[in-house]
Amino acid sequence: MTARYCSLAQRPAPSYAPGLAVERLSALLCGRQMWVNGTVLHYYFFDAGSDTDGSVIAVPGTGETRRVPWGGAKEQQDLVRECFQEWSDLGLGVSFAEVSDRREAELRIGFQPGDGSWSTVGRDALSVGLNERTMNFGWDLTTPGQRGTALHEIGHGLGMLHEHQSPFAGIHWDDEAVYADLAGPPNFWSRDKTFFNILRKLNPSEVNGSVWDPQSIMEYPFGSGLILEPEQYRAGLHPPGGLSPADKEFVLRWYPPAGPHPVSKRLDRGDPHRPAALAPFRSAPLSLGPGEQADFTVEPPETREYTVGTFGDGDSVVVVFEERDGEPRYLAGRDDGGTPHNAALKVRLVKGRRYFVRVRLYSTWGSGETAVMCW
Numbered sequence: 471m472t473a474r475y476c477s478l479a480q481r482p483a484p485s486y487a488p489g490l491a492v493e494r495l496s497a498l499l500c501g502r503q504m505w506v507n508g509t510v511l512h513y514y515f516f517d518a519g520s521d522t523d524g525s526v527i528a529v530p531g532t533g534e535t536r537r538v539p540w541g542g543a544k545e546q547q548d549l550v551r552e553c554f555q556e557w558s559d560l561g562l563g564v565s566f567a568e569v570s571d572r573r574e575a576e577l578r579i580g581f582q583p584g585d586g587s588w589s590t591v592g593r594d595a596l597s598v599g600l601n602e603r604t605m606n607f608g609w610d611l612t613t614p615g616q617r618g619t620a621l622h623e624i625g626h627g628l629g630m631l632h633e634h635q636s637p638f639a640g641i642h643w644d645d646e647a648v649y650a651d652l653a654g655p656p657n658f659w660s661r662d663k664t665f666f667n668i669l670r671k672l673n674p675s676e677v678n679g680s681v682w683d684p685q686s687i688m689e690y691p692f693g694s695g696l697i698l699e700p701e702q703y704r705a706g707l708h709p710p711g712g713l714s715p716a717d718k719e720f721v722l723r724w725y726p727p728a729g730p731h732p733v734s735k736r737l738d739r740g741d742p743h744r745p746a747a748l749a750p751f752r753s754a755p756l757s758l759g760p761g762e763q764a765d766f767t768v769e770p771p772e773t774r775e776y777t778v779g780t781f782g783d784g785d786s787v788v789v790v791f792e793e794r795d796g797e798p799r800y801l802a803g804r805d806d807g808g809t810p811h812n813a814a815l816k817v818r819l820v821k822g823r824r825y826f827v828r829v830r831l832y833s834t835w836g837s838g839e840t841a842v843m844c845w
Contacts (some may be wrong), residue, residue, distance in 0.1 A: 473691045474609055474656050476622055477586040478632075480666050481594065486808035497760050497833035498785060498807045499675035503592030504629040506789045506828040507563040507725050507763050510797050511627070513554065514568070514575035515547050516540035516603070523601075525582055540603060542581030549611045550579065553620035557628070560718055563725040564628070567797065573600055576800060577627055580606045586657075587619050592629030596803070609656075618711030621687045628721055633689040634707075635672045639682035642699035643669055651696060683716040685709050748827055753781065753843040758831040766827040768844055770819040778827055778844045779814030780806070783836030786829055788813040793824040801825070807832050 484502060486495060505511070516523040516539075524539040554566040569575050576595050580603040589605040590598060598604050605623050610616065634641060648668060652659040659667075668690070674680075683689065689709045697703040748754055748766035756764050768790075770776065780786050785807040791798035806813035819825055829842050 472651055472654065472656065472693060474587070474616075474619075475652070475659075475667065475690055476619070476626070476632075477588050477657075477659065477663055477667055478591070478626070479588060480662070484808075487810070490808060491835070494785065494833045494835065495808075496675040499673050501761060501787075501830070501832055502805070502807060503594055504724050504830075505564055505593060506787060506803075506830050508728070508765060508798065508826065508828055509564045509576075509789070509791075509800070510567055511564055511577055512567050512569045512575045512799075513577040513579060514570070514572045515542060515550075516572075516578065516580045523580075525585065538582055538584075540580030540582050540606075542579075542607065546581055546607065546611055549617060550607070550620045550624075553617070553624055556621065556713065557624055557721070560713075560722060561727045562721055563727055574799070576604070578602070578604050581608075582606055583608055587623060589623040589626035591626050591631065595627065596800075615711065618687060621711075621713060625688050625717070629724065630688050630717075630720065631672060631676055632667065633677075633683055633686040634668065634692075635670060636677040636682050637671045637674050638677065638680055639684075640700060641697055641703075644696055644698050645669060648696050651693070679716060679720060681716075683714055685714040686717050687711070687713050688717070745826065748842065748844050750776070751843070751845045753841040756780070756782075756784075756786075756829060756831065756840040756842055758829075758840065760831060760833050763828060763830040764842070766829075766842070768819065768825040768827055770821050770823070770825070773819070773821045775816055776819050776844055777814055777816050778842070779804075780812045780829060780840060780842050782812070782834070782840030783838060784812075784834040784840040785809075785832035786813055786840070787832075788815065788842070789828050790815065790817050791826040791828070793826065798826050 486498060523541060524537040526535050526537050558566055572578055585606050586608040587606060595604040605627060607619065611620055649661050649664050652664040684707060686709065691709060692707045694706045697707060745765040745767045748768050754766065758764060778788060778790055780788055787805045789803040790801045792801045802815050802817045804813040804815040834840060
């Protein structure tokens with residue numbers, strides 16, 4: 471029996487200026503969808519009893535439409551909560567928190583049957599409207615063997631992509647057999663959707679590692695006759711449906727636990743566990759390598775609109791969080807990757823409140839000297 475598969479939506483490929491150095495382009499592709507470390511990802515479940523949360527679909531043969539709700543039963547929600555906790559139990563530098571207000575959520579989850587299971591990838595969630603889903607589960611997650619679907623979609627939410635599309639997998643498909651298999655039940659996919667989610671090879675810079683991991687939670691299972699090579703998978707590929715050692719290594723590399731770590735530099739010589747203070751009109755040098763991050767706190771001396779920005783020959787992501795109820799809430803962000811400009815954003819900061827500024831570097835060129843300032 472053919473498995474049910476996650477179906478990522480096709481999104482336009484990132485557009486960068488022509489002539490970028492290979493190393494710079496590679497760094498941009500590698501990290502463009504990853505969250506800055508220290509982010510709290512708030513998730514929200516759409517209301518099962520709402521008259522407005524849902525998709526309007528056509529009723530075949532009637533010319534009428536009906537609304538299909540996005541809410542899910544408690545047992546479905548509880549399973550997803552357990553899977554968020556399983557990822558969190560790895561000790562990641564990002565964390566998850568459930569909220570009851572969709573306006574506070576980066577991840578908004580629906581359970582529309584028949585719409586497939588899918589998720590936006592990493593920071594792509596920020597481009598989705600507040601009344602729209604960033605993740606959907608299209609079948610019963612509590613049936614045997616389906617728990618891995620929730621782990622898989624959360625993996626996408628963290629920025630991970632499909633493992634079988636890795637150029638390092640060395641998979642030689644029977645293309646027409648794959649198209650025929652996915653065109654039938656239970657997926658009913660078009661050729662375009664099958665190509666995008668299965669046969670298309672990712673750029674080497676986008677994938678989770680330089681070695682294919684057939685045990686990954688991001689790997690699909692496949693039945694007999696779809697894979698021609700490697701020969702041992704001609705009879706089928708059946709990942710166990712849990713987090714593999716390579717999955718754990720990947721997310722911990724991008725999201726290391728809080729504290730001293732080569733990817734997260736606190737730049738505070740007094741207390742390495744405490745982010746340095748970023749004082750208005752005083753630039754802070756960034757001694758970062760590709761993929762590394764610096765964290766700062768801002769306690770504004772007055773309430774007004776401030777600009778937070780970077781300087782120097784580098785591509786970076788700058789994100790400002792406001793501390794509310796003891797945790798950082800996303801306020802604003804800017805990504806200058808692939809442009810000739812530095813990241814700069816305007817935010818209203820309130821005296822007496824505490825803010826966090828996190829800067830992650832893609833790559834540098836020229837002098838390699840970079841800095842951040844609030845003014």
